[in-house]
Amino acid sequence: MNKVRSMTPPKARVFLLLILAGLLLAILVRQTWMRGMDRSLPPPPGSSLTLRSLEPKKSLRLFYASPEEDSLQEEIREVKAGRGIDEEARTALAELIKGSHSGLLSPIPPGTRLRQLYIDSQGIAYADFSPELRDHHPGGSRAELLSIYCIVDTLAYNFEQIKRVKILIDGSEVDTLAGHIDLRRPLKPRIDFERPG
């Protein structure tokens, strides 16, 4: 051991130590940073200000009823990109609820809020709405189809991880919104109601 020591000049040893310490520091910093990312903590206030102009955008395809109410038509809307799919999916539904900017009809009854949204490992999105979605619904299978599939399509066509959508009201399962379409199971997207599927 002494032999080894004597073979290494003190300067080189200090240098080696410094490199090692540097490496260690780099790993530590990176790990803390990664952990921060994991928990999706927001960036420190200073950095977000300077980066605002470079904020990534996401363009959403929002589905509204065509003027003839025989199909859903998409409207493109740019929003701030979110941190992760859950947040972006919530944003998409919040934007959908706001209504169309291009004169299409909104099939979501006024006053409806999205309470919760989560996506499970099988690609089923559970979208939980406030009771207005059901209680202020005009009824009729046509209006009901539009209300349900504007939600299902907006989620499924914007996020390919989402395969099917289950609509909940006030945190609970419901049979239907207005007495027609079966909501007991998650639904797949569809735009056109005129052609038999």
Place this chain on the structure above:
Amino acid sequence: MRVPYLLRIALLFLFVAVLACDSPAAGTIEVFMGEKKTIIPLVPVMEREYLPLDHTLKIIQAKYQELPGRRVKVLLEGIPFLLREGLAKVSREGTENISLSAPVLIFRGEWAIPMDLFSFLLKIRYGDKVWWDKEGRRVRVGQTACSFISLRHCSYPDHTRVVAELARPLNYSWKEEPNRVLLQLEKGFLSPAIQDRAIADGFVRSIRVTQDWDSCAIEVSAVDPHPEVKVFSLKDPPRVVLDIYKGEGRRVEGQVRSEGKNEASAAVHSPKIKVVIDPGHGGEDSGAVGPTGLKEKDVVLDIGMRLGQLVESRLGMEVIMTRSDDKFVPLQERAAIANTAKGDLFFSIHTNASLHGRTEGFETFFLSYEASDSEAREAAIRENNVVNLEGVNPRYAASLKTVLWDMVQNEYINESSQLAEIIQSELDKVQKVVNRGIKTAPFYVLMGAAMPAVLVEVAFISNPEGERLLREESYRQSICEALLQAIAEFKGHLERKMGTQGESESS
């Protein structure tokens, strides 16, 4: 020289390891979030267990800020909570105080919080999606991969069927106690959407679900002190089915079956086709309402009753009405009525409504073979026990059921779509508005019916002109005549089919 040196290193390691293990020797709390497990080391302070604030808050994604006066402000879900060293309470800024079992402390320079504050914060963060194990050492939070997706039930004349739909097959066991059946699902994690329910159908009073640490239970409260219970599992999607009969269930069931057989043999001699007419909505459920207040439930009841009389008197068919007055009939009961009556045709009558008042026209729906529909309908009908293979060797029953199911399913879809086409062309003859054609959609009421089934939207009640017409008796009568024509045409088809069946049975 070499050996003592290694020994020295080993001793150093041991020392470090002992140091590292020293503080969490008190134990840990394991937090499970989905597939992820996080461990919070506990800090023992004066024989009490505390959690390190910093570590704990990071896990539940809360932020905190130290304030002067040995206080700390915790920000969780946008709500600020204040803690002060030495005080056994947490205050939600300005408003209420919640007392804690022990004071908040600063221990070795770190903030430490008592256990009940942790469970309080979890409640704020995850609401009712927090499950503790019995010892309070493990907690599962948030949307875990729910393995118990949905709970359904259906009331039949002789039993009640409770179905637990699962994400994957689970081991299950059940216990029968007086007035109670307890079904336990191992590794069953309840979807938060599943809730307790009252049934009160004569067999079952209520169903309650409970979540344990790694299993969940369905508790069925039975009317009969010693009900006859049948439990079995089904595949695709995985389900566990629980049937509750009355105590003498088997015998009653046997009687029903033999009666059923007699009926069937009688039917071969003189086939009387049964039409189930289902006027939509009713009672507290008005359905859609027109611009001047005409209610769908009243219009469709009138059309349904007229049609029923016409079908009986002119076509000599047997008519079963799912409702014949202004009462509320749950959707699943409508299909159950049709199946119990062994209907040959299910005919649901509705009036449509759109988002704005201009939309007009008539359309007829049926269920398609589209994957989600067929899967759902298959489940609904299998649960309705249409393809009854009792007595068949269980080894073959499953595959036989699938084959039979596909055949039955195809037949229903073909016939439903034929009937829908006929209805649209007949309505087209009497209506001036646009023919919107035949369509498919997963209608709840069609889902459980084990027979060709259609839902016709005769007109838009939300359209002012549509509403005006629907008020006119002559218009409603003309719609009935058109629907009668459609049924008459379809009757011919059914009779040809039954005739050939009769021949093949007698040969």
